[in-house]
Amino acid sequence: MNVALIQMRTGLDKAANVATAVSEIRAAAQQGADLAVLPEMFCCPYDHKYFAPYSEPAGGPVWRALSEAAQSNQIWVVGGSFPESDGDQLYNTCFVFDRTGRQAARHRKVHLFDAAITDGPHFRESDTLSAGSQITLFDTEFGRLGLCICFDIRFPELFLLMSQAGAKAIIVPAAFNSVTGAAHWELLFRSRAVDAQVFAIGVSPARNQKGYISYGHSIVCSPWGEVLAEAEYAPCTQIVPLDFAQIEQVRQQLPLLSARRDDLYQLIQHEKKS
Secondary structure, three states: OEEEEEEOOOOOOHHHHHHHHHHHHHHHHHOOOOEEEOOOOOOOOOOHHHHHHHOEOOOOHHHHHHHHHHHHHOOEEEOOOEEEEEOOEEEEEEEEEOOOOOEEEEEEOOOOOEEEOOOOOEEEHHHOOEOOOOOEEEEEOOEEEEEOOHHHHHOHHHHHHHHHOOOOEEEEEOOOEHHHHHHHHHHHHHHHHHHHOOEEEEEOOOOOOOOOOEOOOOEEEOOOOOEEEEOOOOOEEEEEEOOOHHHHHHHHHOOOOOOOOOOOOOOOOOOOOO
16 A cells, blocks of 8 residues: 655645645655545644634535545545534534545544643643544545544553554554653654554654644554654645554564553443544
8 A cells, every 4th residue: 555645834825725735736646645644733833822713524625625635646645633513512523525426434533632841832622622532434446544633642551452452553643742742752653563563654744834734754563563654844745555464463572462461451432432
């Protein structure tokens, strides 16, 4: 499976952001990508004051643009995220579309970024956004994939549950800041890939010089913990081939999942309504 990491810059012009995303999806498909991944908040600046005015319900203009891009280019699209409105609630949501443009999955960010970083940003997503309550998996012709958003990656239980449910790769649209990114970005993606014995894919916005400064460095890590590709901070699209046969090879050498001691500890998923 060839995955396109679309590290685009998010500006104030929502329509221009969407147009850039659609153009990059088209270019990725023309270069042989099977699946294109956009960054977290790809069409909305990462700031509380923009979440409500930039928000849309499922089926709105941004949703339709991504669906049409998937269908017209016959490519899977993991739509980064944007503020989704649902009644009086706002969610940080990623929609996935298959090659026909059909919605294949929706992930609402489960763990909201409420943090106060020394010499870094102080931000509380929960002041504006609501948390999702579902673990998200979807099936492709290449196998089952998992999905989470940014801060979700800091919770290894989520990755282990998705791996146990058959995920071969876990995709993470994420907008780490320049402080937490420098400290933890590569560490977390390599660690989650090794823990869950999956490919870990992170796609970030390109760095802006004003407002919230994203780390960039979109990345793919193998189940062995190797960094297969990593961008810098500027806008770019990288297409990375994934060989899912490597997953079984790693799991045969290090049988972590089958060696778990369920008699001593258990990881249990609780079913909740979204």
